[in-house]
Amino acid sequence: MNNIPIEYYLILSALMFAVGITGVLIRRNAIVVFMSIELMLNSANLSLVTFSSYLGNSIGQIFVFFVMTVAAAEAAVGLAIIIAIFRNKLNVNIDEINIFKW
Amino acid sequence: MDVSNIIESLKLIKPEIAVSASLILVLIFDLIFHKDKKLIPYVALLGLFATGYFVIHQFGTTGFGFATKSTFKAFGMVTVDSFGTFFKLLILISAVLVLFFSSFSDEIKKTTDRLGEYYVLIFGMILGMFLMVSATDFLLIYLSMELLSLSSYVLAGFTKLRDRNSEASLKYVIYGSVSSGLMLFGISIIYGLTGSTNLYVINSLIQSPQINVLALSFALILVMAGMGFKISAAPFHFWTPDVYEGSPITITAFLSVASKAAGFGLLIRFIKTGFAAMTLNNGYWMLNPIFDWKLIIVILAILTMTLGNFSALWQNNLKRMLAYSSIAHAGYLLLGLAVFSNQGIAAILIYFFVYMLMNLGAFLIVMLIADKLGSEDVDDYDGLGYTSPFLGISLAVFLVSLTGLPPTAGFIGKLYIFSALIDAKMFVVAVIGVLNSVVSLYYYIRVLKHMYLVKPKIQPVEIIPGLSQKFLVLLLVVPVLFFGIYFSPIVELAKNCVVLLGF
Amino acid sequence: MNAELILFIVFALLALFASVMMVTRKNPVLSAVFLILNFFALAGLYLLLNAQFIAVVQIIVYAGAIMVLFLFVLMLLNQRSEEKILNGKKNLKIFAIIVSALVVFQLAYIIFYSKPSAGLAPELQKSVQAGTVEQIGHQLYTNYVLPFEAAGFLLLAATVGALILAKKKFE
Numbered sequence: 169m170n171n172i173p174i175e176y177y178l179i180l181s182a183l184m185f186a187v188g189i190t191g192v193l194i195r196r197n198a199i200v201v202f203m204s205i206e207l208m209l210n211s212a213n214l215s216l217v218t219f220s221s222y223l224g225n226s227i228g229q230i231f232v233f234f235v236m237t238v239a240a241a242e243a244a245v246g247l248a249i250i251i252a253i254f255r256n257k258l259n260v261n262i263d264e265i266n267i268f269k270w
Numbered sequence: 271m272d273v274s275n276i277i278e279s280l281k282l283i284k285p286e287i288a289v290s291a292s293l294i295l296v297l298i299f300d301l302i303f304h305k306d307k308k309l310i311p312y313v314a315l316l317g318l319f320a321t322g323y324f325v326i327h328q329f330g331t332t333g334f335g336f337a338t339k340s341t342f343k344a345f346g347m348v349t350v351d352s353f354g355t356f357f358k359l360l361i362l363i364s365a366v367l368v369l370f371f372s373s374f375s376d377e378i379k380k381t382t383d384r385l386g387e388y389y390v391l392i393f394g395m396i397l398g399m400f401l402m403v404s405a406t407d408f409l410l411i412y413l414s415m416e417l418l419s420l421s422s423y424v425l426a427g428f429t430k431l432r433d434r435n436s437e438a439s440l441k442y443v444i445y446g447s448v449s450s451g452l453m454l455f456g457i458s459i460i461y462g463l464t465g466s467t468n469l470y471v472i473n474s475l476i477q478s479p480q481i482n483v484l485a486l487s488f489a490l491i492l493v494m495a496g497m498g499f500k501i502s503a504a505p506f507h508f509w510t511p512d513v514y515e516g517s518p519i520t521i522t523a524f525l526s527v528a529s530k531a532a533g534f535g536l537l538i539r540f541i542k543t544g545f546a547a548m549t550l551n552n553g554y555w556m557l558n559p560i561f562d563w564k565l566i567i568v569i570l571a572i573l574t575m576t577l578g579n580f581s582a583l584w585q586n587n588l589k590r591m592l593a594y595s596s597i598a599h600a601g602y603l604l605l606g607l608a609v610f611s612n613q614g615i616a617a618i619l620i621y622f623f624v625y626m627l628m629n630l631g632a633f634l635i636v637m638l639i640a641d642k643l644g645s646e647d648v649d650d651y652d653g654l655g656y657t658s659p660f661l662g663i664s665l666a667v668f669l670v671s672l673t674g675l676p677p678t679a680g681f682i683g684k685l686y687i688f689s690a691l692i693d694a695k696m697f698v699v700a701v702i703g704v705l706n707s708v709v710s711l712y713y714y715i716r717v718l719k720h721m722y723l724v725k726p727k728i729q730p731v732e733i734i735p736g737l738s739q740k741f742l743v744l745l746l747v748v749p750v751l752f753f754g755i756y757f758s759p760i761v762e763l764a765k766n767c768v769v770l771l772g773f
Numbered sequence: 774m775n776a777e778l779i780l781f782i783v784f785a786l787l788a789l790f791a792s793v794m795m796v797t798r799k800n801p802v803l804s805a806v807f808l809i810l811n812f813f814a815l816a817g818l819y820l821l822l823n824a825q826f827i828a829v830v831q832i833i834v835y836a837g838a839i840m841v842l843f844l845f846v847l848m849l850l851n852q853r854s855e856e857k858i859l860n861g862k863k864n865l866k867i868f869a870i871i872v873s874a875l876v877v878f879q880l881a882y883i884i885f886y887s888k889p890s891a892g893l894a895p896e897l898q899k900s901v902q903a904g905t906v907e908q909i910g911h912q913l914y915t916n917y918v919l920p921f922e923a924a925g926f927l928l929l930a931a932t933v934g935a936l937i938l939a940k941k942k943f944e
Contacts, residue, residue: 171775171777171778172777172778172781172821176781176785177818177822178880179880179881180785180788180789180818182876182877182880182881183789183877184788184789184792184811185455185876185880186873186874186876186877186880187789187792187793187796187873188451188792188796189869189872189873189876190796190869190870190872190873191795191796192444192448193865193868193869193872193873194796194865194866194869195796197801198440198444199801199843199846199847199850200796200801200804201444202444202447202843203795203804203805203808203843204795204796205444205447205448205451206808206835206839207792207795207796207808207811208448208451208452208454208455209451209454210811210812210815210835211455212451212454212455212457212458213815213827214815214818215455215458215459215462216458216461217818217819217822217824217827218462218822219458219461219462219465220461220822220824220903220904221822221823221824221903221904223462223465224902224903225465225903226903226904226908226909226912227409227461227465227466227467228458228461229824229826229827229903229904229909230409230909230912230913230917231408231409231412231457231458231461231467232824232827233826233827233830233909233913234409234412234413234920234924235412235454236830236831236834236835237924237927237928238412238413238416238450238924238927239835239839240834240838240839240928240931241416241420241927241928241930241931242416242420242443242447242931243839243842243843244842244931244932244935245420245423245424245443245931245934245935245938246423246443246444246447247842247843247846247935247939248934248935248936248938248939249423249427249436249439249440249443249938250440250846250850251846251849251850251938251939252427252430252436252439252938252939253436253437253440254850256436276915276918279919283919290922290926293926293929297929297933335919336916336918336919347917347919347920348919384937387933387934387936387937390930390933391930391933391934394926394929394930394933397923397926401923407920409917409920410919410920410923413920413923413924413927414923416927417923417926417927417930420927420930420931420934421930421934423934424930424933424934424935424937424938427938428937430938439938482883484882484883485883488879488880488883
């Protein structure tokens with residue numbers, strides 16, 4: 169490995185991060201918004217693993233392990249909330265859920 | 271790190287162990303006695319008192335727990351010092367009060383089938399907050415913030431009685447996940463620059479001139495997004511009004527005090543441990559000039575105060591009004607931080623203690639009235655001051671204290687913050703803060719106007735609180751008045767708790 | 774062009790393509806499938822970076838568990854495709870484009886004009902060791918035992934929470 173400059177990995181991670189942010193901002197379906205958040209977490213994971221590998225210490229990879237735990241927990245709670253809302257309204261579009269101003 | 275080291279470290283986190291044990295105890299108790307839920311609040315209360323014993327015992331103890339071998343000195347995952355212990359005490363007191371609130375709340379009474387889980391999740395929040403205020407490693411900071419967030423996402427949507435409840439939860443979870451994602455990206459950049467996640471190690475490494483300032487600043491702004499979300503500082507406050515309005519009122523009260531306290535504890539520790547070179551003799555911190563913290567915090571503080579106060583002016587729902595007011599209070603607290611001195615930190619600690627009493631008190635009265643009235647709108651409060659004099663006068667005391675007028679404790683809190691600012695020669699900022707307090711007077715007094723001066727269209731309901739409810743209200747009213755006159759005990763306690771370990 | 778660089782380009786393009794497709798698909802099920810593709814591509818990149826453990830966990834946990842959960846909920850709710858994929862608010866769209874462009878430019882500027890890799894000489898031996906299951910497991914149970922326990926409580930809280938939120942009526 170490591171014939172590849174570290175910049176390539178970081179640029180890929182930055183691009184994925186930007187795509188994730190765009191997804192969060194423009195999509196209306198709450199489930200897709202959650203998927204975009206997963207994409208953001210994954211881009212952070214990629215840069216953590218990259219740094220870990222190039223620095224030769226394992227803290228970054230341990231961090232990624234914990235991030236995956238958190239992502240799983242967050243997805244479970246988020247989807248449970250979506251199911252609870254769907255029971256009441258039969259809709260998960262965040263535009264149409266507007267008792268409050270969004 | 272060998273086993274003996276871990277066992278040594280365990281002695282430093284006794285309060286956290288007590289909280290986790292109580293969490294599991296409540297969970298098991300709920301499973302065994304699932305027919306009879308009356309006992310669960312008492313088990314939870316017992317757990318909190320046991321935790322309180324360990325927290326009080328921890329005052330004066332200092333040490334680094336769970337030190338990693340890879341760090342060159344024995345700096346650990348957690349740092350135990352009086353500063354953190356003060357915040358733990360604050361969190362614990364508000365948790366006990368919120369537990370009492372929950373036993374009166376009609377909203378919670380309707381959900382007896384899930385009561386055990388309610389207390390389990392409250393303990394989850396407390397555990398997250400305890401770890402947050404003592405964490406000195408990004409890994410633990412991230413995990414404890416997520417533990418707090420996940421428990422509060424669920425509690426925000428706990429009752430599921432009304433649509434607005436689940437929606438509050440959804441908004442909370444989306445905003446929360448996005449901000450923690452931003453923070454994670456920032457952490458990954460900092461890790462890449464320094465090769466470590468420990469704040470003490472990062473502190474010593476970023477003093478070298480080779481560090482990439484641009485990347486570091488970008489990363490710090492991202493990290494601030496995560497922490498700003500927790501304290502609901504201005505550009506990251508969008509979730510606050512909706513979540514506070516939609517959540518059960520006990521949880522709103524807990525979020526507005528304890529969660530904010532934990533966020534501030536974390537933010538102060540992060541800035542000081544990560545960037546202070548040393549504390550000067552006059553109490554001012556020498557911060558690493560690599561990142562202009564002062565500018566950032568002052569801008570955040572002014573933005574937060576102004577937005578919070580001016581948005582509160584137009585609110586009719588009292589819960590929403592208190593949400594904006596809590597944003598404004600976060601702004602005042604940030605002013606205390608912007609001084610970057612031990613004096614400023616002492617002011618923050620005093621202010622937080624006072625804020626806990628008065629804010630929880632205000633939410634308690636709103637809850638008691640909402641349970642009878644079925645409404646939190648200020649228009650429905652017309653004439654209530656005459657039919658329910660006890661609640662009316664108590665709410666008046668809390669609101670006057672939130673404004674910061676003497677002779678209430680709120681005045682003492684503001685006084686210390688502004689005198690810290692004036693000592694640091696930040697006159698312009700102090701003036702903006704005072705002007706903001708004047709603006710806040712308008713919307714607090716508006717509630718009193720409705721209660722006492724507006725002629726009611728219909729005959730207002732008479733609300734007579736029960737004996738235990740009266741006692742609980744008095745438990746909050748009396749200190750607010752008492753500490754407004756005799757405040758030296760809190761000031762002494764706060765001044766003893768300003769020193770963070772390591773500097 | 775060596776084999777490694779070719780592999781990197783393949784995986785990177787795949788990941789990027791999948792993520793863009795995920796955000797732009799009308800049907801949420803298709804979005805989920807593209808996200809899984811993205812996760813597999815990332816697992817490949819992790820292998821290139823000598824992070825064997827993370828690569829395996831990425832497949833098992835992300836692609837295997839989390840995405841199955843997403844797909845399960847999507848099927849359960851039986852979502853029809855959206856007529857408009859984009860949020861109705863025009864200002865928000867412009868805002869989103871500005872924000873993401875800003876992020877990309879800023880990061881690119883940081884990465885290219887400030888040599889982050891200075892002093893980061895790749896050390897094959899060290900980085901191979903850092904990513905093994907043995908090394909990570911050892912670290913988790915010694916130096917990182919407190920976060921490990923905290924993560925346990927996090928999962929417990931999430932389990933309890935998801936249960937009470939999704940359940941209709943408690944007995």
